[in-house]
Amino acid sequence: MLAVNYTELRGNLREYMDKVSDDFETLIVTRKKNKNIVMISEETYNNMIENMYLMGNQTNYKWLMESKKQLEDGLLQVKELLEVAADE
Structure with missing residues (x-):
């Protein structure tokens, strides 16, 4: 995580x-009166929103946690995928 004040950010915006x-990187832009701003990439933002959605739904959360437990306990199956030609 990086922290920079507004003046420094303005002078080097492209670099940051x-x-x-x-x-x-997560960038904290410090401002007066503790009105700081957080800058993250669009990809990071989209991942965060997706995770909040998945983890915020109790049914999804339980399903994910059960799947994680099964994986950790070695209860998985590996299957070979067959590749099919596009013209078939």
Whole structure:
């Protein structure tokens, strides 16, 4: 996680935006009166929203936790996928 004040960000906006998007850094932009801003990449944001949705639904959460437990307990099956030509 990086922290930078508004003046520094304004002077080097492209550099900081590249760090956020290319390196998946979280950037805290510090401002007066503790009105700080968090900058994250669109990909990070989308992942966060998806996780909040999946984990926020009790049915989904239980299903995911049961699946995780099965995986950790070695209760899985590996299957080979067959590739089918597009013209078939």
